Amino acid sequence: MKDIKVLGTGCAKCKSTVAIIEQVASAKGVPVKLEKIEDMQQIVSYGVMSTPSVVIDGKVVHSGGIPSRDKVEQWLSA
Amino acid sequence: MNEMVVRWPERNPRLFLTVAALVWLALYKALAPVSEAVVAALPVDRNSHLGGALQFFFYDTPKVLMLLTGIVFLMGMINSHFTPERTRAILAGRSEGMANVMAASLGVFTPFCSCSAVPLFIGFVQAGVPLGVTLSFLISAPMVNEVALTLLLGLFGWKVALLYLGLGLFIAIVAGWVIGRLKMEAYLEDWVRDMPKIQATAGDTSMPLYERIRTGFSSVREIVGRVWPYILAGIAIGAGIHGYVPEDFMASFMGKEAWWSVPLAVLIGIPMYTNAAGIIPIVQALLAKGAALGTVLAFMMSVIALSLPEMVILRKVLKVRLIATFIGVVAVGILIVGYIFNFAL
Numbered sequence: 226m227k228d229i230k231v232l233g234t235g236c237a238k239c240k241s242t243v244a245i246i247e248q249v250a251s252a253k254g255v256p257v258k259l260e261k262i263e264d265m266q267q268i269v270s271y272g273v274m275s276t277p278s279v280v281i282d283g284k285v286v287h288s289g290g291i292p293s294r295d296k297v298e299q300w301l302s303a
Numbered sequence: 304m305n306e307m308v309v310r311w312p313e314r315n316p317r318l319f320l321t322v323a324a325l326v327w328l329a330l331y332k333a334l335a336p337v338s339e340a341v342v343a344a345l346p347v348d349r350n351s352h353l354g355g356a357l358q359f360f361f362y363d364t365p366k367v368l369m370l371l372t373g374i375v376f377l378m379g380m381i382n383s384h385f386t387p388e389r390t391r392a393i394l395a396g397r398s399e400g401m402a403n404v405m406a407a408s409l410g411v412f413t414p415f416c417s418c419s420a421v422p423l424f425i426g427f428v429q430a431g432v433p434l435g436v437t438l439s440f441l442i443s444a445p446m447v448n449e450v451a452l453t454l455l456l457g458l459f460g461w462k463v464a465l466l467y468l469g470l471g472l473f474i475a476i477v478a479g480w481v482i483g484r485l486k487m488e489a490y491l492e493d494w495v496r497d498m499p500k501i502q503a504t505a506g507d508t509s510m511p512l513y514e515r516i517r518t519g520f521s522s523v524r525e526i527v528g529r530v531w532p533y534i535l536a537g538i539a540i541g542a543g544i545h546g547y548v549p550e551d552f553m554a555s556f557m558g559k560e561a562w563w564s565v566p567l568a569v570l571i572g573i574p575m576y577t578n579a580a581g582i583i584p585i586v587q588a589l590l591a592k593g594a595a596l597g598t599v600l601a602f603m604m605s606v607i608a609l610s611l612p613e614m615v616i617l618r619k620v621l622k623v624r625l626i627a628t629f630i631g632v633v634a635v636g637i638l639i640v641g642y643i644f645n646f647a648l
Contacts, residue, residue, distance in 0.1 A: 234616070236418035265421055265619050266494060272501070274387040274426035275419040289387065289414065293521070 226256045227301070232268045233261070233277035241291045242277040249297045257301070316512040331369055338362040360542035367457040367534055371450070372523055378412075378449040379522030380515040385412045387423055390440070395430040399483045402432075403439040407475035410443030411468075414522075417445055417613050424620055428491070429501050435483020442633060443475035446608040450530060451579035458541070458587060466644070467600060474604070474636035481632050482625075490625035530580035537580075541587040564598045565641035569634050572605025582606050597644025604637045 229246060233239025243261055250257045262268055271280060275289030281300055312319040338361040347354045390409045394402055415423070420441060427437040447468055456464040488496070582603050589599045614626055621629070 234418050234421070236416065238416070238418070269422050269425045269498070272426070274391065274423045275414075275416070276422060289419070291525075 226258055228258050228260075228282050229300075230260045230262050230280040231277055232271060232273060232280060233263065234265065234268070235263055236276070238291050239277040242279065245291065245294060246279070246297055246301075249294065249301055253298070253301055255301045312516045313513040316516055319516065327369070327373055331366070334365050334369070335362060338365070356542040360538060363458065363538045363541065364535065367454065367538065368527070368531065370457045371453045371530070371534070372527055374449050374453045375526045376519040376523050379519035381412055382414045382522065383510065383515050383518045385409065385414070387413055387415075387419075387426065391427055391430050391432060394427070394432045394436055394440070397432075397436070399433050399435055399480060402436045403476045403479045403483070406432075406436045406439040406479065407443040407447075407472045410440045410475060411447050411472075413440075413444060415444035415448075417610075417616070420613060420616055421620055424617070425495060425498065428495060429498050431500060433483055434488055434491070435479045435481075437479075438482050438629065439475045439479025442478055442608055443472060445613075446475070446604060447471035448579060450526060451603075451607065454534070454537075454579060454583045458538075458583065459590070463596070463600075470600070470640045470644075471604065474608075474633065474640060478629075478632045478636045482628060485628065487625050487628060490622040490628075492620050492622060495620045533580040533583065537583040537587050541591060544588055544591040561598075564595070565601050565638055565645065568598050568602035568641065569605040569609075569637050572602050573609045573630070573634075574611050575606045579603075579607055595645045597641040597646075600644060601637050601641030604640070605634070608637070609633055 231239060231243050231246070233242065239261070243259065246257070246259060249255075250259070268276065268278075271278065271285055273285055273288045277291065278285055278289070279287040279292060279300075286300060287296065338358065341361050342349060342354060342358045345357065347357060349355075349358065390413045393409065394406055397405070424437060424441065427440070428434065452464050452468060455467050586599055586603050589602070590596065609630055614630065617626060617629075
């Protein structure tokens with residue numbers, strides 16, 4: 226199971242990011258553990274400079290903006 | 304067919320951009336005659352109040368939306384060169400002065416959302432970008448952006464847009480430099496100061512042209528999709544004023560003679576929070592009723608650059624004293640700009 230974290234302080238873009246990952250995961254039937262990180266100190270500890278960012282299994286894969294559907298599908302099929 | 308349209312930018316991005324630019328220009332040129340024809344076709348006298356208002360609305364709405372789409376698309380493509388990581392790498396290790404100028408200018412091109420202000424701030428400080436230079440960036444990024452500039456260009460002409468650009472950069476540069484001189488590093492929150500220092504690396508920003516085109520389209524979807532209702536409201540208000548309200552209505556209390564109107568405009572602007580698009584309806588209304596340009600621009604800058612919610616976010620990394628200094632220095636800068644405008648024009 227993939228451990229996915231969405232880093233963001235709760236703006237609209239962060240919510241859309243969580244939503245699109247949920248959508249793609251359920252459409253593909255991939256089990257994921259999706260977590261939203263809103264604490265600032267935790268967010269910056271990943272070394273990202275813009276939010277929303279996406280961390281999969283401890284690795285930052287995306288930063289600054291809502292990821293495209295294609296991109297999310299790639300993450301979940303790998 | 305649809306498949307071909309989707310693949311086209313990918314297969315021949317240059318041709319696609321050229322054709323898109325030509326189509327855009329042709330449409331833009333056609334706006335004035337088409338809007339005249341539309342109003343002429345309506346059962347309204349062109350020279351009546353309503354006719355004037357309608358003509359203004361039918362011409363300005365598509366004009367501003369087209370300008371915005373075009374410029375946001377271009378900026379989206381340019382933005383893809385300037386990731387925050389790259390901006391940081393450019394600024395890291397430079398001494399102040401010139402670096403303030405660069406930080407403010409990069410603020411115009413680097414994509415920025417105020418919800419990212421804190422991670423960005425920390426990322427800069429961690430990589431050794433001086434505090435004042437970081438603040439130059441944080442002042443310019445939200446205040447001088449493509450949406451504000453396009454709206455000013457479309458509704459008030461290129462002179463006002465250029466003045467706003469120049470003065471916005473000026474405030475960001477000077478305010479950042481002054482705060483740098485005050486040596487206020489001690490007023491960062493402790494956990495920020497104690498963060499481990501890191502080496503700034505630019506990361507890879509290279510991508511094929513069609514990817515940049517795609518980035519351009521996605522910023523159009525995102526930005527124009529978000530701001531169009533504000534713009535419509537702004538132009539509708541503007542159209543109403545254009546047709547009906549007597550000129551000089553605001554002149555007595557927001558005109559050049561009322562010296563106190565500039566500080567008042569800045570003060571009122573601080574607790575207000577909206578983006579550049581949201582403020583335009585108000586700016587439109589104030590200007591049309593005879594308020595002085597300097598006063599109105601000071602109000603606009605204060606609303607966008609000094610917002611209470613953003614200060615609350617920054618409070619997580621800055622101590623109160625530094626935030627107060629930040630607000631004070633930027634407010635003074637805006638005041639000076641407002642007065643210069645009012646006296647010079």
